[in-house]
Amino acid sequence: MRRANKGLALIRFAVYAVSSYAVFLSALVFFPEFQPHLIYINWLRVPWGVNWSNMDGGATEFGFLAGTVRTVKMTTPDNVTLGAWHILPSIKVPQSVRIAVQDEDEVSRDRRFTTELASATRVFLYFHGNAGNRATYHRTDFYKMLQKIGERSHVVAVDYRGFGDSDRHVPSERGVQIDAVTAFDWVTAQGVDASKIVLVGHSLGTGVATWLAHNLTVSRGIHGAGLLLLAAYASMPDAALGYPMMPLLWPFKHHPDIAEKAKSLVGEKWDSANNIKQTGNWPVLLLHGRGDYEILPWQSRALFRNAVSARYGRQTPELSKDLSEFDPTRGPDDVIVSVKPNANYQVRIYPRNEGWLYMSHPVKGDSGKVWYLDVLHAGHNSLGKFQIVDDVIQEWEASIGGVHR
Numbered sequence: 001m002r003r004a005n006k007g008l009a010l011i012r013f014a015v016y017a018v019s020s021y022a023v024f025l026s027a028l029v030f031f032p033e034f035q036p037h038l039i040y041i042n043w044l045r046v047p048w049g050v051n052w053s054n055m056d057g058g059a060t061e062f063g064f065l066a067g068t069v070r071t072v073k074m075t076t077p078d079n080v081t082l083g084a085w086h087i088l089p090s091i092k093v094p095q096s097v098r099i100a101v102q103d104e105d106e107v108s109r110d111r112r113f114t115t116e117l118a119s120a121t122r123v124f125l126y127f128h129g130n131a132g133n134r135a136t137y138h139r140t141d142f143y144k145m146l147q148k149i150g151e152r153s154h155v156v157a158v159d160y161r162g163f164g165d166s167d168r169h170v171p172s173e174r175g176v177q178i179d180a181v182t183a184f185d186w187v188t189a190q191g192v193d194a195s196k197i198v199l200v201g202h203s204l205g206t207g208v209a210t211w212l213a214h215n216l217t218v219s220r221g222i223h224g225a226g227l228l229l230l231a232a233y234a235s236m237p238d239a240a241l242g243y244p245m246m247p248l249l250w251p252f253k254h255h256p257d258i259a260e261k262a263k264s265l266v267g268e269k270w271d272s273a274n275n276i277k278q279t280g281n282w283p284v285l286l287l288h289g290r291g292d293y294e295i296l297p298w299q300s301r302a303l304f305r306n307a308v309s310a311r312y313g314r315q316t317p318e319l320s321k322d323l324s325e326f327d328p329t330r331g332p333d334d335v336i337v338s339v340k341p342n343a344n345y346q347v348r349i350y351p352r353n354e355g356w357l358y359m360s361h362p363v364k365g366d367s368g369k370v371w372y373l374d375v376l377h378a379g380h381n382s383l384g385k386f387q388i389v390d391d392v393i394q395e396w397e398a399s400i401g402g403v404h405r
């Protein structure tokens with residue numbers, strides 16, 4: 001009797017679960033305007049309670065030196081106000097200057113930041129992933145890596161509409177695109193040449209950065225310094241299909257026809273796989289952790305292949321992970337450098353397989369180079385912790401004309 005009850009309860013639960021899932025899924029199909037809430041997750045406002053308007057933009061509490069971070073406001077053409085951080089390069093500041101910062105008023109602070117920005121050798125314009133805001137811990141850690149690269153590297157990290165202290169609109173692909181263009185135009189309006197700007201994207205932000213590089217190339221013929229993509233996806237529908245945080249489309253993963261249909265119902269496209277083909281000669285560096293279960297590494301590999309193929313004008317085959325297909329030679333520091341006959345790229349393998357760096361052969365001078373670093377132990381949010389990531393970004397930065405200390 002009791003067992004029968006238990007069985008019944010289980011069946012009832014299963015029916016509830018399956019029907020709620022079906023109702024939820026149909027709601028997403030019939031009310032696609034609800035999808036952005038699941039994609040951008042801007043309602044998850046962590047860290048909570050940041051005082052964006054204090055003199056340090058709230059940044060000293062994230063470990064930046066006093067007087068090195070300011071909040072700036074930007075207004076988009078459709079009249080949305082965005083909050084952003086402008087972070088100065090990490091350089092040894094004399095104690096006297098640091099003391100002077102104590103009594104600085106807002107006008108002199110802005111003047112100091114603006115003067116320093118105009119003489120930047122590099123500006124990293126950072127587009128963050130979904131959920132949280134520009135102050136989320138792994139993001140602030142990554143800015144600290146970027147501000148130490150090269151001679152005078154500034155970081156500008158912008159919150160899209162609906163995030164942080166930006167106006168609370170519901171984000172959408174078109175809206176976020178406008179935000180990205182606005183942030184880029186803000187930086188150049190400060191007297192920074194586009195050739196000094198590296199667009200950086202993490203996770204959802206890789207679609208934004210790639211779209212922006214594409215947009216600037218196609219619409220305005222602007223060639224920036226580079227495109228740095230961490231944990232990139234091929235397109236939003238591809239990312240949604242495999243996203244374990246929101247495993248809504250998982251049941252369709254293994255049925256190619258249904259999967260295609262399900263993907264076509266995802267309203268936000270962020271089609272990086274296509275956009276990256278038309279990024280002119282922007283140098284690209286893709287970084288992806290092998291332990292990333294939110295966005296699987298095949299998506300960065302696909303972007304690498306598409307970018308290299310477009311720059312060569314011929315198809316690049318699937319990246320090989322089999323050393324025997326290469327012609328390995330042991331280079332300095334125990335690094336293996338391998339060239340696959342007829343491939344458009346070579347591979348550098350770090351000791352203990354810690355990283356595989358795929359590097360396109362130079363084409364059209366050297367400006368169109370495309371690199372992809374596959375990091376053995378990294379996950380979705382932890383790339384910035386790895387020395388190998390720091391080293392490869394430094395090397396790439398030098399190769400795209402960065403000025404070194």
Ligand SMILES: *[C@@H]1O[C@H](CO)[C@@H](O)[C@H](O)[C@H]1NC(C)=O
Pocket residue numbers: 051053054055
């Ligand atoms: C935020 O910082 C500003 C400037 O320092 C200050 O006037 C304001 O009271 C702070 N707000 C909160 C909620 O602490």
Ligand SMILES: *[C@@H]1O[C@H](CO)[C@@H](O)[C@H](O)[C@H]1NC(C)=O
Pocket residue numbers: 079
């Ligand atoms: C822009 O938005 C602000 C409020 O956010 C409003 O006060 C202002 O009138 C708007 N300007 C235009 C031109 O619509």
Ligand SMILES: *[C@@H]1O[C@H](CO)[C@@H](O)[C@H](O)[C@H]1NC(C)=O
Pocket residue numbers: 177178181214215216218219
């Ligand atoms: C680039 O962005 C601008 C501003 O949002 C837009 O008007 C233009 O259509 C875009 N071009 C392309 C090719 O997407």
